Amino acid sequence: VHDVGGADLKVPEYGLIIGTELAKKLEVGVGDTISVEIREGRKPTVELPVVDLVETYIDLPAFMHLSSLSRLLLETTSTDFISVLIDKSRQDEFYRELKQTPRVSAVMLRELAVDNFNSTMAETFVIFIGFFGVFSAALGFGVVYNSTRITLSERGRELASLRVLGFSRAAISYILLGEVGVLILIALPVGCLIGWSLAWLIVETAFNNEMFRLPLIIYPSSYGIAILVTLASSALSAALVQRRLNHLDLIAVLKTRE
Template sequence: DVTVSFVEPRNERALQDLLHEPGVLAAEPFRAVPVIFKNGQYRRRESIIGLAQGSELSRVVDTHYQPVVIPAEGIVLSDKLAELLHVDVGDLLSVEVAEGRRPVLDVPVVAVVKTYMGTSAYMNLVSLSRLLKEEVAISGGYLLVDGDQTEALYRALKNTPIVAGVGLQESAQQAFNDTLQESLGTFVFFNTLFAGLITVGVVYNSARISLSERGRELASLRVLGLTRGEVSYILLGELALLTLLALPLGAVLGYGLAWLMVASFDTELFRIPLVINTATYGYAALVVVLAAIVSGLLVRRRIDHLDLVAVLKTRE
């Protein structure tokens, strides 16, 4: 529920102090160590997050929401960070610590985890302290809090000198959702609206053009004895066939466009997975079919009012 960051690394006893704050039900430590990762010509300034063995309040999870166990030795990298550093599981990664005695360490990469936000690196808290040749120290703690006392806890922590920052998980989540809704939600709404209007326009214009090109021939068929329904079937049947053939092709092209958009969002800050539900194809096909039906009905009215007299007056 709450993340507390200290001004500087503290002894593990600081976690016990957090447990005595109002409303705190459980607490787990973490250590954040600023480092510079090096692999040949590739360099990245990041932080290693040290987590306690068996952490429950803040876990590393994969894309299937399954927890990833942080091994006792080695480092776990996000897939984006591993890509930027050009390393893989089993490689040795040079780590230059950017605080304290600033040691340079060679740490094996034991796992690469696919994540969608940030470029993170994780280690076992005890293993990290051992590499730094220091006693176990913590940079803060993750807290499970009684919801009725969140405000009281927040006020108490803000008045604590050693506390550098307090992050409320619920507030951060709400802010993220609001930002996503304002930006991506608006973008999707207008794209969908314009796509629907374009669909209606394209289908209707195609029907009108076909009618303009074949109006005289269709009127001639009426003069020769074909009924309105038979003449309509000739024109609208062809449009229906073309529409049905276009649906699978449009789905393939739409998937390719979605893939290109997702690739453009592949940044260090966040990544968006390509997930297209079956219902999405259904909605898109339904819009096209409805547009074709409405356009067909409008064109059918014009077919019913073809000028047969003008055709009879034609010399040919």
């Protein structure tokens, strides 16, 4: 038995090791005594101390030493499941021996099961993340482009007047797009914080139940990718707006009598 960090879980001779989530539900901690009703054999009810807590992501487990459980049931020690670490070079030989053992009903390769799980989850998450990545890029582009277009519509005459007065295209672009760029730079850390909050909310509500739990792990590269996508969408929006800035109607401004 291993914990979430991969370290071996040392089950004591007496007492229980329970998962942290189960401890929260039972409102117990290390040193507390809980009543355990065994549903097999004589079905005794015993009081056992909690000797340790362990973080788990699947089910709500409680671990007890096999010999102690056998004594409580007044039964001989029996085993239903065995985990075996084998050398890959002798894997075929091990399988041949198992086939000649009539009491072995099933064999499961942990490595194969993990690979199948990872491949299935990876395919699902690639589609899931890809969809939301494209959606977020399109949304970011639309927000920046529309807000910049609105600003250009409101201040187009002023910017054209500056062009007539001798300001270069780069100067009026700096006035309009520089303002938008500052707002984007301010929004990036705020957006990262909101994104983390949404991820935490999803993990705590949709992926936190008695069957399984997912930890919230966000790598720094995820923030980097999100920021790059936002900047790329904003740059594309700025390029399209720049084309409109380059074609401001200066003649219409000269005809204005204001």
